[in-house]
Amino acid sequence: MKEKSNLSVGVDLGTSNLLIYVEGQGTLFNEPSIIAIDKATGNVVSVGNEAAKLDGKTHNKVEVARPMQGGVISDIQLIREILLFTLDKIFLSNLASINKLLICIPSEITNTEKEAIVELGHGLGIQNTEIEEEIKAAAMGSGIDIFAPRGHMVIDIGGGTTDFGILSLGEVVLSKSIKVAGDFFDRQVIDHVKTVHKLEIGNQTAEKIKIALASLTGPLPSDEEGNPLIFQAMGRDLVSGLPRQALLNTEEIREVLLNCFEPIKAVLLATLEETPPELAGDLVDSGILLTGGCSQIPGIKEYFAEIAHIPVYLSEVPLTAVIDGCKKMLKMTNKHFYSEV
Known part of the structure; x- marks a missing residue:
């Protein structure tokens, strides 16, 4: 070059x-x-x-x-x-x-x-x-004018943390963070498979399960024929020590994720409670922007909207x-x- x-x-x-x-x-x-x-x-x-x-x-x-x-x-x-x-x-x-x-x-x-x-x-x-x-x-990359005298809220759900930010006039007015995000979700899937299916799996398999079966609200993901999605997980049997497979379904993975999102829900409510009144009023219209890799979990927009009672939007470029x-x-x-x- x-x-x-x-x-x-x-x-x-x-x-x-x-x-x-x-x-x-x-x-x-x-x-x-x-x-x-x-x-x-x-x-x-x-x-x-x-x-x-x-x-x-x-x-x-x-x-x-x-x-x-x-x-x-x-x-x-x-x-x-x-x-x-x-x-x-x-x-x-x-x-x-x-x-x-x-x-x-x-x-x-x-x-x-x-x-x-x-x-x-x-x-x-x-x-x-x-x-x-x-x-x-992330706010700027998603098209938000953060320099305007108007409050905006961003929730960035990445691999290591879920970050919450209230922005106005080009600065972060209030921010919070919790170490519950993609990697934590994977570890919880690993623990679930170990506890329920007596099978030990690795991080890569856990991430594949999360991507294939994850959802938070609404109808459970299904195939073209309407059957619940199933994931065939390969790993090591905890009893025999031999290679084995287990079939996981969307319902059990939703339950795992809903438990994971409880602390995220708590931090969201705490952030909204600490937001200055004028900026909180702006959020009624501007809503919440979701970004980061895990913002693509099906049903996540509806999940946050039900908690916050304000509009929730997904970034058009969550990964970039x-x-x-x-x-x-x-x-x-x-x-x-x-x-x-």
């Missing part, structure tokens, strides 16, 4: 997925936030999709890790390795062509962790490194809303927009 000295790059540093936007070229990386490391040498074996394929299937010489867990940084060094690996791949090691780096991060990250991420950018040779909250980027918002932020020249660290 021809060198440019004023190239802007945006990063969505999510628990489940890492997305990288390059000015003028679009989103060039959209893969799981997973890294595989050679234990003996410390070298990166693979990142993203290739590393995800190794999850649960490696030997003792290779470690597969997620440097972002539950919306917080579990290993800043691994985040550096992921960014270095992916940016090297995109820019063919010519990181000097990056003039500005904007990294969108979960709301739960502490000030110390924010400083560490900015320093990480500096360590890559990118002095103009800024950070911003994912909830703000943050990076789309990051793109818009990079095009803005008003420096006060970015967060101070």
Whole structure:
């Protein structure tokens, strides 16, 4: 790629997925936030999709890790390795062509962790490194004018956390976060299958079950003939230790998810109760915007609408809303927009 000295790059540093936007070229990386490391040498074996394929299937010489867990940084060094690996791949090691780096991060990250991420950018040779909250980027990426004197609410249900934000005049007025989201749902599915079906399954199988059978309200998902959907889960029998399968249905997975959503419901109500009155009045019309990977669960819009008694909308770009918002932020020249660290 021809060198440019004023190239802007945006990063969505999510628990489940890492997305990288390059000015003028679009989103060039959209893969799981997973890294595989050679234990003996410390070298990166693979990142993203290739590393995800190794999850649960490696030997003792290779470690597969997620440097972002539950919306917080579990290993800043691994985040550096992921960014270095992916940016090297995109820019063919010519990181000097990056003039500005904007990294969108979960709301739960502490000030110390924010400083560490900015320093990480500096360590890559990118002095103009800024950070911003994912909830703000998700709103912008979904088409909300967050700079208007009007209250908006966003619920971002990702892999590690469910984030709640009330926005107005370009800032997050109120935010809350709970470590109950996609990864937690998967763990609950694993526990359910273990308890009810006496079968041990892995994370990848649990996620497939969630995607295939999940729903929260309304008629249970069914096939073209009207029969309840069934998922054939493969795993290890807890009694015999031998490979076995179990058939799971939509009704039992809905029950699992409804239990998972109880704490999310509690945080939603707490957020609405703490919202300033004028902004709460705006929500009667502007409603709630749902984004993030798990916002695609069937019946979720109706579920939240019944709780909040205000309109609920699904983002048209739930998986890319943050990076789309990051793109818009990079095009803005008003420096006060970015967060101070």
